Amino acid sequence: MNSIVERRMIVPNMHLLTIEAPDIASKVKPGQFVIVRANDEGERIPLSVADWDEERGTITIVFMEVGASTGALACLDEKDTVSTCVGPLGNETEIGNFGTVVCVGGCYGIASLYPVARALKEAGNKVIMVFEARSSYLIYWVDRYIKLVDRVFNITRDGSLGYKGHITCLPDVIHGLQNPPDRVIVNGCTFLMARASEMTRGLGILTVVNLNPIMIDGTGMCGVCRVTVKGKMKFACVDGPEFSGHEVDWKEFLARRKAYLEEEALFFRRSEPKQAVHKEVKCQYES
Amino acid sequence: MNPEKTEKMSKIDLNRNDMPKQSPEIRRHNFNEVALGYTEELAIKEAKRCLQCKKPKCKTGCPVEIDIPDFISCIVKGDFSAGIKKLKEKNCLPAVCGRVCPQESQCESQCILANKKGEIAIGRLERFLADWEAKQGSVDMPSKAKPTGKKVAVIGSGPAGITVAGDLILLGHEVTIFEALHKAGGVLTYGIPEFRLPKAIVAREVDYVQRLGVKVVTDYVVGKTRSIDELLKEFDAVFVGTGAGLPWFMDIPGENLNGVYSANEYLTRMNLMKGYQFPKSSTPVKRHVRVAVVGGGNVAMDSARTALRMGADEVRIIYRRSHAELPARLEESENAEEEGVIFNMLTLPVRYIGDENGWLTEIECIKMELGEPDASGRRRPIEIPNSNFRIQMDAVVCAIGNSPNPLVPSTTPGLQTTRRGTLVADQETGKTTKERVWAGGDIVTGAATVILAMGAGRKAARSIHKYLEKGKW
Numbered sequence: 001m002n003s004i005v006e007r008r009m010i011v012p013n014m015h016l017l018t019i020e021a022p023d024i025a026s027k028v029k030p031g032q033f034v035i036v037r038a039n040d041e042g043e044r045i046p047l048s049v050a051d052w053d054e055e056r057g058t059i060t061i062v063f064m065e066v067g068a069s070t071g072a073l074a075c076l077d078e079k080d081t082v083s084t085c086v087g088p089l090g091n092e093t094e095i096g097n098f099g100t101v102v103c104v105g106g107c108y109g110i111a112s113l114y115p116v117a118r119a120l121k122e123a124g125n126k127v128i129m130v131f132e133a134r135s136s137y138l139i140y141w142v143d144r145y146i147k148l149v150d151r152v153f154n155i156t157r158d159g160s161l162g163y164k165g166h167i168t169c170l171p172d173v174i175h176g177l178q179n180p181p182d183r184v185i186v187n188g189c190t191f192l193m194a195r196a197s198e199m200t201r202g203l204g205i206l207t208v209v210n211l212n213p214i215m216i217d218g219t220g221m222c223g224v225c226r227v228t229v230k231g232k233m234k235f236a237c238v239d240g241p242e243f244s245g246h247e248v249d250w251k252e253f254l255a256r257r258k259a260y261l262e263e264e265a266l267f268f269r270r271s272e273p274k275q276a277v278h279k280e281v282k283c284q285y286e287s
Numbered sequence: 288m289n290p291e292k293t294e295k296m297s298k299i300d301l302n303r304n305d306m307p308k309q310s311p312e313i314r315r316h317n318f319n320e321v322a323l324g325y326t327e328e329l330a331i332k333e334a335k336r337c338l339q340c341k342k343p344k345c346k347t348g349c350p351v352e353i354d355i356p357d358f359i360s361c362i363v364k365g366d367f368s369a370g371i372k373k374l375k376e377k378n379c380l381p382a383v384c385g386r387v388c389p390q391e392s393q394c395e396s397q398c399i400l401a402n403k404k405g406e407i408a409i410g411r412l413e414r415f416l417a418d419w420e421a422k423q424g425s426v427d428m429p430s431k432a433k434p435t436g437k438k439v440a441v442i443g444s445g446p447a448g449i450t451v452a453g454d455l456i457l458l459g460h461e462v463t464i465f466e467a468l469h470k471a472g473g474v475l476t477y478g479i480p481e482f483r484l485p486k487a488i489v490a491r492e493v494d495y496v497q498r499l500g501v502k503v504v505t506d507y508v509v510g511k512t513r514s515i516d517e518l519l520k521e522f523d524a525v526f527v528g529t530g531a532g533l534p535w536f537m538d539i540p541g542e543n544l545n546g547v548y549s550a551n552e553y554l555t556r557m558n559l560m561k562g563y564q565f566p567k568s569s570t571p572v573k574r575h576v577r578v579a580v581v582g583g584g585n586v587a588m589d590s591a592r593t594a595l596r597m598g599a600d601e602v603r604i605i606y607r608r609s610h611a612e613l614p615a616r617l618e619e620s621e622n623a624e625e626e627g628v629i630f631n632m633l634t635l636p637v638r639y640i641g642d643e644n645g646w647l648t649e650i651e652c653i654k655m656e657l658g659e660p661d662a663s664g665r666r667r668p669i670e671i672p673n674s675n676f677r678i679q680m681d682a683v684v685c686a687i688g689n690s691p692n693p694l695v696p697s698t699t700p701g702l703q704t705t706r707r708g709t710l711v712a713d714q715e716t717g718k719t720t721k722e723r724v725w726a727g728g729d730i731v732t733g734a735a736t737v738i739l740a741m742g743a744g745r746k747a748a749r750s751i752h753k754y755l756e757k758g759k760w
């Protein structure tokens with residue numbers, strides 16, 4: 001149990017782990033997450049499940065190395081085990097035949113959207129995938145998506161692929177479609193989800209985001225993942241993680257996400273380098 | 288009074304014996320256990336004060352009716368081994384209960400000496416025997432009944448779950464505990480701090496049931512990883528002991544500011560995730576200078592005293608009633624006061640105020656006064672109009688209570704809940720409204736006590752055993 005059967009860096013600083021977790025693999029649904037502890041001293045961190053194989057009894061997670069805990073995870077190798085891998089947690093993504101759905105993925109969200117896009121296709125939707133990254137070399141799983149979805153767009157900050165610019169290009173993508181989409185689903189860093197929601201608000205398109213707050217237990221016990229949605233306090237772990245991006249109080253959510261930035265830095269200064277080289281590479285929007 | 292007793296009394300010091308403790312100045316800077324426990328001499332001295340009443344009222348004050356005078360008389364004789372046996376007939380977690388039971392409102396409140404020289408320190412004697420046994424190195428392993436081939440799933444590894452598991456394994460059943468967190472023990476592990484209940488003691492109890500043959504599966508969330516209905520396909524009976532782990536907030540402005548914690552989060556960071564060792568442990572914690580804790584129970588005292596130990600300069604308890612109504616164990620509120628926690632009684636926070644970055648800076652409170660008694664029998668606190676005032680604080684811990692986590696009830700058809708979200712279960716047997724499913728502890732009573740959870744576990748184990756033998760629900 002919990003042993004790593006595959007480990008790869010798929011693009012710079014973005015890691016993929018496939019973990020033996022048969023109980024989770026037989027239960028997990030798109031949009032759900034697991035809580036992982038890299039080692040016995042490790043912090044409990046939530047990570048979306050990016051894929052699974054019920055027969056092999058494995059699940060796959062994809063994460064960016066941004067701090068102490070993701071750093072420790074990135075240091076693990078095949079045959080190592082993670083101390084904790086618990087789930088599947090949270091509610092599954094609402095799947096139905098909505099018509100046309102635009103999926104926007106950035107950072108780890110490209111991976112976590114994959115099972116969502118797959119389920120949407122199976123439900124009969126037209127699915128359009130928008131990759132969003134700083135540069136073309138940070139985009140991954142294109143081949144998988146091309147086989148799955150109806151159309152693919154790219155937005156890169158440096159213009160090395162597709163639209164040049166920020167997620168603010170999203171309306172351009174949407175206006176270029178034959179018919180306006182019935183729903184937009186965004187997975188990725190907080191800024192991406194917040195900005196994309198801003199963009200679609202004016203267009204009046206329902207926009208679903210998969211929130212990624214700090215969590216400890218992931219079952220509703222600690223309450224650290226609370227978020228204000230439509231003026232009400234919600235726990236992302238049990239009430240979410242998916243909410244309407246137009247109803248989330250993003251300012252508050254961002255502040256809560258950043259609560260431990262200083263302490264994370266402290267950890268970096270004090271910790272000895274392990275086998276992997278730690279680089280403080282940040283998601284393009286995260287400051 | 289019989290002459291023999293009078294003579295005995297005249298020979299001994301009648302005053303209740305204090306238990307040695309770390310001094311407040313020292314202990315407020317460390318996480319080591321505060322109370323150090325009786326020595327053998329002190330224990331015997333205290334035990335000798337017991338009048339061995341013919342109709343012992345202390346026993347009726349104990350929720351699980353421990354034969355208190357009996358175990359005390361064993362201590363008097365110096366036969367500690369017989370004493371611990373006697374104790375364990377009714378309580379399988381004496382090292383825990385001796386430390387955390389609210390004795391002053393249970394057994395000790397009934398003691399005939401209560402209004403005289405001070406009630407017998409029953410809790411301290413209980414703790415003494417349990418610690419004595421642990422020091423002997425080898426705990427006697429009881430013999431197990433022949434395997435019955437029946438399988439029981441226990442959900443939650445708090446005192447209720449551990450008790451059920453320990454009892455049923457001895458009766459020959461196969462028992463598996465499923466625990467959501469990565470460490471077993473329930474609130475005893477993630478909630479109650481090291482300085483009040485050393486984690487080594489909890490680990491010892493968990494280890495004990497494991498050595499008896501109980502399988503403990505951690506990182507397993509029933510309702511998510513598997514549903515109860517799925518477990519019922521593999522197990523003959525299921526016990527739900529998932530506790531009351533859902534934190535309440537007050538529904539006032541500013542509660543989502545950074546620096547506002549639920550007590551569950553605050554204590555879990557410190558205890559389960561060993562935040563007090565940060566950055567050696569990797570779960571980050573903040574160093575707060577001024578911390579307010581809202582509430583007056585054990586959870587509030589634990590949070591306040593943890594904040595002190597984390598280096599806060601100023602720690603306040605904000606409680607809406609008065610000192611007399613504090614629901615915490617007396618010993619803990621006294622300890623907190625000795626350590627320098629400031630008590631702001633008859634005060635209620637109405638708003639949290641933050642800076643532009645979303646961090647708490649101030650709490651706005653209102654003064655209260657006590658009115659007529661409410662349903663709980665305590666005098667109802669009433670706001671005094673226009674008495675609002677502000678205190679500068681950089682953290683507040685909300686310790687106003689918990690309700691049961693709906694995860695199991697909401698994923699189990701046929702399991703009835705009350706309006707408060709607790710499970711409906713028979714008081715005597717723990718049977719729920721769903722066949723082959725029992726429940727006990729905080730999930731049934733709402734947030735209560737360790738001893739009640741243990742007692743409920745005992746009763747349920749008996750009923751489960753009866754069912755497994757007879758096959759009749």
Ligand SMILES: Cc1cc2nc3c(=O)[nH]c(=O)nc-3n(C[C@H](O)[C@H](O)[C@H](O)COP(=O)(O)OP(=O)(O)OC[C@H]3O[C@@H](n4cnc5c(N)ncnc54)[C@H](O)[C@@H]3O)c2cc1C
Pocket residue numbers: 386387388389442443444445446447448465466467468471472473474475478479480507508509510528529530531532554585586589616692694695727728729730734735736737738740
């Ligand atoms: C900080 C604090 C201090 C306290 N101090 C005292 C005190 O001094 N004296 C006293 O008598 N009482 C005290 N209490 C109360 C006491 O701890 C509880 O009443 C008691 O622990 C309840 O036991 P339980 O077995 O019902 O549940 P818990 O101890 O709450 O254990 C429940 C367990 O079930 C697990 N669980 C929950 N849901 C699931 C699921 N879906 N699947 C698998 N596992 C699950 C939880 O993770 C937990 O480990 C205190 C409580 C707190 C929080």
